[in-house]
Amino acid sequence: MPTSDKKHKFILTVEELDKVQQRISQSKKLELSNEREKEIWTQEYLAKQANVSLSVAKRFLNRKTPMGESSFRALTQVLGFQPNEFSALQSLKDVDNKIFNWHKVCCDRLDHWKKRNVDLVIGDNRLDFGNIDRTFVPLDFLEKVKKESSQSKNTSKQQTEEYKSTQRYERQQDFLDVIIRDGLLEGSSKKYGQRLAIIGEAGSGKTTLLLQIGYELLKQPNNLVIWISLKEVRDKLEYLREYIIDEWLKGSNIAKNEWEQEFDNKLKDGCVWLLLDGLEDIPDKAHIVIGQFDVWLSKPKIALTCRKNRWDSDKADFASFGYGIYECVGYNSDQPSNFIDAWFGDDSDSANLLKTELQKANRHRINELIKYPLHLSLLCSIYEESESNFAFATNKAELFDQFIKRQYTRKITVDRFDADLVKSLGELAIKAIDTQSQLTNAEVKEKLGDRLDKALELGWLKPIDEYEQVYDFLHDSFKEYFAALAIDAWDFFLPRDHIDKPVKEKCYRIFEPVWNPVVLLWSGISRNPNTNNQSSLLIEKLIVFDDGCAKSNDYNNLGHFIALDIAFESNNIVLFDNILDQIIEWAFGTFNQYSKKREWYSISELAL
Structure with a gap:
């Protein structure tokens, strides 16, 4: 160096x-x-x-x-x-060679993460960054605006703040040109240029876009682009500077003292870029973790990703850092066709057949499911080998079920489907979600035994760190799906013996954001009577839930909204309509035929 x-x-x-x-x-x-x-x-x-x-x-x-x-x-x-x-x-x-090596290290790091987090999930390198504009998910730039609201003419107007979309980016290159090349340079007129947060649902393309930002930044050889998967440094979150210096270049041929000096030089020059993937993987107090960068970065230049539900729940804590917020809003009705063409490449017949099927009037549900790249790639992969005998999934759980069975028959051709492997993976997934930690080599081997090789061959599990031998699932959505498969009864989410106060030593997972995707997958896994009955029992428990706070009963309000989603995923039309009627009554009030007046109900901010 x-x-x-x-x-x-x-x-x-x-x-x-x-x-x-x-x-x-x-x-x-x-x-x-x-x-x-x-x-x-x-x-x-x-x-x-x-x-x-x-x-x-x-x-x-x-x-x-x-x-x-x-x-x-x-x-x-x-x-x-x-x-x-x-x-x-x-x-x-040897300056030229060393500068080249420096740049190469950053590129190699991004290539490594692309291979593990994009190619592996999307599959078989069917999509590359050469045609990434065809798979780009539109982004909304969200700005905080003030809004006047009042419940009735007898109450005074109040000012509240909300985030509203002020610009949409339909093409990735437009976003990169305006935000990265212009917005992230000091002195730029672009607001929130040097810190940006990409938020969205699971599988909406956040990590892929963050990688593309990294490649764009590396077009300038002066930049040092540091990619950090926050999930994989949970035990080092308080010492990220030390982690970068001591471990980020582990395995390279660059001496630590030279790397540390040059790192400090680049910090002073404002040439260090931090790409932080998966803010939702920080168990709690994420704002404290990202706040440390203001201490040792004189000009922090940060791009991060975060699931929308986590960002929304903590947005008050993040507000002081001044991040520009960009939300992956999903494809509109026309854009999936570009993705499908990119996926099938020269096989235009298959691409055209799939697009024709999706345009049929009865395909509303599957079109809603494939608004994000992960789900659309699963559909393309399934359809590719099942054109003649294909049934479209009616919910997310069915889509994942079709994919893992297709993956199994494609890669494990000699065995019948291994239900025991799936059950064991589900138990590991529950542990990983509950503890918000990775799976150690000992835990995985104890649970899977000889089946570990099969899980790795299928790609459902992947090694995280070759030094510490820890594992994670292919994608958080797969972890949530396997966890849902291992849950038998509704009281896994809500204690059966709850009356009006928390039951000691019992978990209320139904109200934890990290379990929300799991309960929805669990609700849609099967249409058999037992599963539908379990979903109905959970819904009934939620809509009468009493948190012991007679004045507000916030959790009852929140429970209604969760119950509405469960009823939708489990296709329980009667309960869905009843809950929706109740929420509409809360929102708009009801007419009292005796007093001849409209009566209003308020819904807790928590539920909204």
């Missing part, structure tokens, strides 16, 4: 400054934003092209203060100079 700034002063000589200023005066901008803009390079334009801050570009040109090597290199390179043209660089040995 480059040697320390203590030994080398990266600053222009008088002669070199003359040469640089002459080159700037001769350079013309590649693009002009308007007719009045001048073609000549300005200090602001030089900083933008080199991907450094304006203050660093000014230091480069005024010769008063030395700067970091990485910024010095970026500024000279963008002007078309070679390293040997500057005295500050001539004494450094």
